[in-house]
Amino acid sequence: MSDSPHELPIVVLDGLMPTSQRLVLNRRGSTVWQVDTRSGQYAVKLGYPIEATPEWPAQPWTALAPVREGNVLFQLGVDDIAYGEWEHGTWNIQPWHEGPDLYRLWEPCRVPGASFEPQVSAALGCVQALAELHFKGWAHGDVQPAHFIVGPERMHLIDLALARGGRVPKAVDFPFRGCLVHYEAPEISRSVLATGEAEPTEAADIYALGASLFISATGRRVVDYPDNAPRPVQRRAIVDGRRRAVSMPGRFATLVREMLNYSPENRPTIYEVGKALS
Structure with missing residues (x-):
């Protein structure tokens, strides 16, 4: 994480005219702000290249x-977005979605001895949000609990910078080099290890959703490896398939095992997952 976050560029400030702003995220390569305006609330993302360190290679x-995410959102028909360049990279403006993410929502499930079980309604909300994306011909590529936001009326699936499905201009495109490894399907990890790149798929999204449900309910990763192990x-x-046993309450265990099938062709589709839950 950088010592000081990047401030909002003048072009963004002039366009939004904020009444208030709050830093939400400041990490390597990305800064995110929640911005209040007279017309509504927005998320503003700033991207900049990651410089090489002894532990990490450069990530331009x-x-x-x-x-790229702004372009994807535009193709998906999302209203009220804008994107462009600033002195260090690019930015986008998109609607802000208020609410906890899936991991935070299911926090009571992870309290030792708790009787609270994962809500099927929340899982169905995740399925519906992902199904909408798959129906439009896109794979998300970075499904994880933090990207499911539980709004007052519906579940929102955010962070589509890595999504694949439509035609993204070459000038703003880049290869897919994997996602947060906790939720990475075996075929994605295998391809990244062999070539440095992979191709997001709907089947890999299903695996990632299963891994997201499992970790949100139990607090444990699907695959067992040391926290500080290199990627x-x-x-x-x-x-290598070093999987933990999938033990979850209610109807989840059998379904999540199927979603985490090692072979992508043997995983259920998003529609089959929704049917099993409902």
């Missing part, structure tokens, strides 16, 4: 992520 693609070591554990 992070500078393009906000404008290649983590991915090798995924490819």
Whole structure:
């Protein structure tokens, strides 16, 4: 994480005319602000390249992520978005979605001895949000609990910078090099280890959703590897199938096991997952 976050560029301030703003996220390659205006609330994302360190290689693609996501959102028909360039990279403006993410919502499930069980309604909300994306011909590529926001009326699936499905201009595109490894399907990890790249798929999204439901309910990763293990070591554990036993309450256990099937062709579709839950 950088010592000081990047401030909102003048072009964004002039366009939004904020009444207030709050820093939400400040990490390597990305800064996110919640911005209040007279016309509504917005999320503003700033992207900039990650410089190389002794522990991490340089990552120039992070500078393009906000404008790529803006392009994806535009193709998906999302209203009230804007995107462009600033001195360090790119930015986008999109509607702010208020509410807890899935992991926070299911926090009571993870309290030792708790009788609280994961709500089927929340899982169905995740399924519906992902199904909408798949119906439009897109794979998300970065499904994780933090990207499901539980709004007052519906579940929102956010962070589509890595999504694949439509035609993204070459000037703002970049290869998919995997996602947060906790939710990475074996075929994705295998491809990244072999070539440095992979192709997001709907089947990989299903695996990631199963892993998201499991960790949100139990607090445990699907694949067992040390917390501080390097990414290649983590991915090798995924490819080698070092899976924990899937134990979840209610109807979830059998379904999540199917979603986490090692072979992508044997995983249920998003529609089959929804049918099983409902």
